Amino acid sequence: MTDGEFKRIVLPQYRQMYATAFAILRDSDEASDAVQDSISALWQKHTQMKPPDNAQNFCNRTIRNHCIDRLRKNSKQYFERIDTLYQFSAESNADSEVSLNSTSAFIMKCLMGLNKRHREVLTLSIFSQLSNDEISTATGESPENVRVILSRGRKTIKEYLKNEQKFRNK
Amino acid sequence: MRMIKYIICILISIVSIDCFPQRMLAEAASMKGVNSIFIGKSMLKVAGASISIGGDQSAINMSKIFNDITSIEIISCDDESNLEKLEKKCRSILSVHPFEVLTETSGDGKNIQISGVFDKTGQNLVILLIAITGNNEASFILLNGKIDIVTLNNALYAN
Amino acid sequence: MNKNSEINKLRFLLQRYYEAQTSPEEESLIVSLFAEIEIQDIPNDLIFDRKLFLSMRELHPLQTNLETPDDLLVKINREITEKPPIVSEVRKKKRKNFFIYTGSVAAACVLFAISVQIINKSNIIAPPIIDNLTESPSVSPEESIPKISDPLETKSVIRKSKENTSLSSPPPRINQAAAETEVVLNEESGYIEITDPEEARDILVEISKLLANNSIKTNEATHIVENTVNEYREITKSILK
Numbered sequence: 001m002t003d004g005e006f007k008r009i010v011l012p013q014y015r016q017m018y019a020t021a022f023a024i025l026r027d028s029d030e031a032s033d034a035v036q037d038s039i040s041a042l043w044q045k046h047t048q049m050k051p052p053d054n055a056q057n058f059c060n061r062t063i064r065n066h067c068i069d070r071l072r073k074n075s076k077q078y079f080e081r082i083d084t085l086y087q088f089s090a091e092s093n094a095d096s097e098v099s100l101n102s103t104s105a106f107i108m109k110c111l112m113g114l115n116k117r118h119r120e121v122l123t124l125s126i127f128s129q130l131s132n133d134e135i136s137t138a139t140g141e142s143p144e145n146v147r148v149i150l151s152r153g154r155k156t157i158k159e160y161l162k163n164e165q166k167f168r169n170k
Numbered sequence: 171m172r173m174i175k176y177i178i179c180i181l182i183s184i185v186s187i188d189c190f191p192q193r194m195l196a197e198a199a200s201m202k203g204v205n206s207i208f209i210g211k212s213m214l215k216v217a218g219a220s221i222s223i224g225g226d227q228s229a230i231n232m233s234k235i236f237n238d239i240t241s242i243e244i245i246s247c248d249d250e251s252n253l254e255k256l257e258k259k260c261r262s263i264l265s266v267h268p269f270e271v272l273t274e275t276s277g278d279g280k281n282i283q284i285s286g287v288f289d290k291t292g293q294n295l296v297i298l299l300i301a302i303t304g305n306n307e308a309s310f311i312l313l314n315g316k317i318d319i320v321t322l323n324n325a326l327y328a329n
Numbered sequence: 330m331n332k333n334s335e336i337n338k339l340r341f342l343l344q345r346y347y348e349a350q351t352s353p354e355e356e357s358l359i360v361s362l363f364a365e366i367e368i369q370d371i372p373n374d375l376i377f378d379r380k381l382f383l384s385m386r387e388l389h390p391l392q393t394n395l396e397t398p399d400d401l402l403v404k405i406n407r408e409i410t411e412k413p414p415i416v417s418e419v420r421k422k423k424r425k426n427f428f429i430y431t432g433s434v435a436a437a438c439v440l441f442a443i444s445v446q447i448i449n450k451s452n453i454i455a456p457p458i459i460d461n462l463t464e465s466p467s468v469s470p471e472e473s474i475p476k477i478s479d480p481l482e483t484k485s486v487i488r489k490s491k492e493n494t495s496l497s498s499p500p501p502r503i504n505q506a507a508a509e510t511e512v513v514l515n516e517e518s519g520y521i522e523i524t525d526p527e528e529a530r531d532i533l534v535e536i537s538k539l540l541a542n543n544s545i546k547t548n549e550a551t552h553i554v555e556n557t558v559n560e561y562r563e564i565t566k567s568i569l570k
Contacts (some may be wrong), residue, residue: 040412154346182441216526253432275550
């Protein structure tokens with residue numbers, strides 16, 4: 001790929017890449033850094049690459065992999081960020097940056113009640129909408145473990161929600 | 171792919187290394203009670219060149235032959251208890267090669283057998299074995315090289 | 330019917346969701362189906378699922394309305410201009426690797442060719458193997474002579490030849506060399522390596538004598554056989570006359 005081709009094909013995808021990065025990392029600065037690093041890495045190797053057939057899919061896949069790598073290497077900050085952002089929101093509705101309805105707040109409370117391992121897996125599924133394989137890569141759990149944790153977690157949350165509704169109705 | 175390339179290179183090197191000549195009777199030489207001598211090519215050249223000094227006529231005639239010899243191995247044993255083992259060992263080592271008995275003579279309780287291994291053309295001896303057995307002694311003299319039969323005949327029957 | 334098919338599809342996807350077998354795209358489809366279908370058309374057993382999914386949508390913002398930071402493109406352009414692509418290093422490395430591989434393969438082929446040459450030069454034909462090193466000594470020339478010849482004459486020849494060229498014992502210097510002379514001991518193979526040219530010369534002389542003696546005896550034996558054959562012919566002629 002020539003320099004001109006790179007600037008014409010890959011560079012315009014930066015907005016979509018930012019949106020994908022933000023959806024996963026849930027932080028503006030982190031998402032910006034991820035996009036910069038990702039495009040910089042592509043630029044370094046662009047002379048050895050052919051121009052992609054579908055630039056959007058190619059860039060999307062690249063930024064997703066980059067974000068999962070970031071999560072794998074430094075997941076602590078990400079989970080702290082999610083916990084801080086949504087715990088605060090779950091506790092106080094009025095002044096929080098992120099306002100949640102009662103069900104969302106309840107889901108947050110359910111997640112807080114889980115053990116660390118289960119919470120991490122479910123957080124990545126709910127907040128970053130990663131696939132089972134991507135969660136496996138980010139957390140280091142086997143794909144089968146991830147599937148089991150997600151299955152149990154989702155069923156548990158649904159049960160809690162049913163019980164909470166029953167309690168309210170009473 | 172890279173691993174396969176490395177393995178192929180190593181295998182070819184091993185094959186080529188194996189092709190360099192080794193001492194045939196090395197196993198017998200390391201046996202107990204056995205005396206063994208090895209003379210290499212460079213020493214043969216030096217000794218062969220000086221054979222006219224103090225050597226007798228037969229040796230002088232043979233000096234041409236010694237230029238064609240690459241090594242001489244001599245194994246001998248006069249220990250009765252190890253004689254049989256040595257003979258068996260040498261037999262097993264040498265049975266790999268197609269030796270042909272050239273001459274065999276006996277007398278005074280000793281037997282001298284001269285055998286040789288010919289090359290493809292049949293004109294050259296690549297191994298010449300002189301086996302002396304009897305009288306509770308055994309000696310095996312192995313000459314390696316490329317000895318022309320005609321030259322050998324001329325040297326031996328020159329007198 | 331359309332709504333029923335949508336509900337059936339929803340049930341199928343939900344079953345997969347709770348078994349954690351759905352992809353993010355399928356989960357998005359569940360959310361969109363719940364959003365499209367009117368709440369009165371949702372069966373009672375799926376009400377909680379609808380609530381759950383629509384709430385979880387809140388926790389994951391839509392990407393379409395997201396604002397990209399203004400300075401992101403500036404930062405990206407700066408990165409690109411500051412870090413030129415690593416072309417030459419990669420090419421150099423590839424070239425180096427290529428030379429290493431080619432060189433090693435070429436060296437291996439040369440070694441192989443040399444070894445094949447060595448094998449060809451030392452190639453041996455396979456005549457019948459006669460291996461009787463430990464068998465008892467073969468018949469002496471005396472016993473092999475046919476009875477028809479004059480035994481007295483031939484015996485005297487043999488006796489003479491025995492006197493003249495008695496079988497020498499194994500080269501006397503061999504055992505002596507090992508015992509007395511200072512030589513290099515090759516510990517690995519048990520051989521004593523001769524480094525003294527004089528020593529080597531003496532050994533060569535002994536070997537030459539051995540070979541010469543043997544050849545003389547062979548020659549004499551041949552002569553005896555020839556003489557015997559000639560005598561046989563003459564006797565046969567005289568008888569026929």
